[in-house]
Amino acid sequence: MPIDELDGRLIEMFTAEPRVGVLEASRRLGVARGTVQARLDRLSRDGVIAGFGPEIDPAALGYGVTAFVTLQLRQAGGHDPVARRLAQVPEVIEAHTITGPGDMLCRIVARSNTDLQRVIDVLVDVAGVERASSVISLATQIPYRTLPLVREAAGRRSGPGQNDGPPPR
Amino acid sequence: MPIDELDGRLIEMFTAEPRVGVLEASRRLGVARGTVQARLDRLSRDGVIAGFGPEIDPAALGYGVTAFVTLQLRQAGGHDPVARRLAQVPEVIEAHTITGPGDMLCRIVARSNTDLQRVIDVLVDVAGVERASSVISLATQIPYRTLPLVREAAGRRSGPGQNDGPPPR
DNA sequence: AAATCACTGCACAATCTGTACAGTAAGCCG
DNA sequence: CGGCTTACTGTACAGATTGTGCAGTGATTT
Numbered sequence A, B: 001m002p003i004d005e006l007d008g009r010l011i012e013m014f015t016a017e018p019r020v021g022v023l024e025a026s027r028r029l030g031v032a033r034g035t036v037q038a039r040l041d042r043l044s045r046d047g048v049i050a051g052f053g054p055e056i057d058p059a060a061l062g063y064g065v066t067a068f069v070t071l072q073l074r075q076a077g078g079h080d081p082v083a084r085r086l087a088q089v090p091e092v093i094e095a096h097t098i099t100g101p102g103d104m105l106c107r108i109v110a111r112s113n114t115d116l117q118r119v120i121d122v123l124v125d126v127a128g129v130e131r132a133s134s135v136i137s138l139a140t141q142i143p144y145r146t147l148p149l150v151r152e153a154a155g156r157r158s159g160p161g162q163n164d165g166p167p168p169r
Numbered sequence C: 001a002a003a004t005c006a007c008t009g010c011a012c013a014a015t016c017t018g019t020a021c022a023g024t025a026a027g028c029c030g
Numbered sequence D: 001c002g003g004c005t006t007a008c009t010g011t012a013c014a015g016a017t018t019g020t021g022c023a024g025t026g027a028t029t030t
Helices: A005-016 A022-029 A033-045 A079-087 A113-125 A147-153 B005-016 B022-029 B033-045 B079-087 B113-125 B147-153
Strands: A049-051 A065-073 A092-098 A104-110 A129-142 B049-051 B065-073 B092-098 B104-110 B129-142
Touching: A005 A022, A005 A033, A005 A147, A022 A033, A033 A049, A065 A079, A065 A113, A065 B092, A079 A092, A079 A104, A079 B129, A092 B065, A104 A113, A104 B129, A113 A129, A129 B079, A129 B104, B005 B022, B005 B033, B005 B147, B022 B033, B033 B049, B065 B079, B065 B113, B079 B092, B079 B104, B104 B113, B113 B129
Parallel strands: none
Antiparallel strands: A065 A104, A065 A129, A092 A104, A092 B129, A129 B092, B065 B104, B065 B129, B092 B104
């Protein structure tokens, strides 16, 4: 089991209030500062916490339109050359190779629906791309999140208050 | 224009090395500390920087399988009730309503392909869900990123060194 | 010309971080 | 069972950082 309940609470706290420092976190969690530091170090070392970078909102940058594009590639050549070219396009936010009839799934953003057309055209123009079919995100019902997963992995169920008693002796 | 070149460099720096503080950042950028603080405040206030929370890697938590599931919903009832139920499922990392033949696109994770089956079954069991078709992510060719977008929005082209001269007088 | 805005440079108190060390409780192993 | 290792606590101290305020300056706006 990669993380325990204290790790979970730690991650929750830093997610909710990134500004709290190690010291404040230790106070709130009721553990020694060194413990919090050690935990944080371990979580970072193990890759559970990938980083603390700023989360950028593309919409606030003017890229309010999100779409998912499924690409079909020419068989010859493989995925990698295509991926490298896609990586050159700033509007390509993410790309996966996938199972099924499509070969790659990309998440892209654009300034407007008109601009989206331009971006898609760029993708289609990439050498190796045979066909592209895209769906536009109308609304984000569940924004990207990992907290429920963390709670799950930490051994607690999603809903708070379900398992808050002291651990059995 | 939401952000300028200094904002861009600031974001780049904090993305690359989140541990550098305001003071260190001001030194590296060659501006006053107050400037960095003011910029950061503004970027946060404008929503460009949504937060500084820890980035959690689901794979490190044991959820190594990622899939994208397109849901078709029963017409009656709308999306929201479904979204609320999906939100109860920890493995649902993200969900959008979309254009096209499908109604919702979800990103989900699972511990294994077998576990993925379980998660998908949970989704299909959600009231209002008619059908689900899923594709598995085989490899992440481009991990989620926003830096190229930031550079673009900051008025610089993606490739470094292309437009680094002083701005025209 | 007056006002506004963004940035610089400086200062100070309060706080936090990095780091180290000793003591203790708990689990593991031969 | 004794010995060892690991994790956590509590404490300490120097050095660095943050929050905050203020005055001065150049550029832009009204």
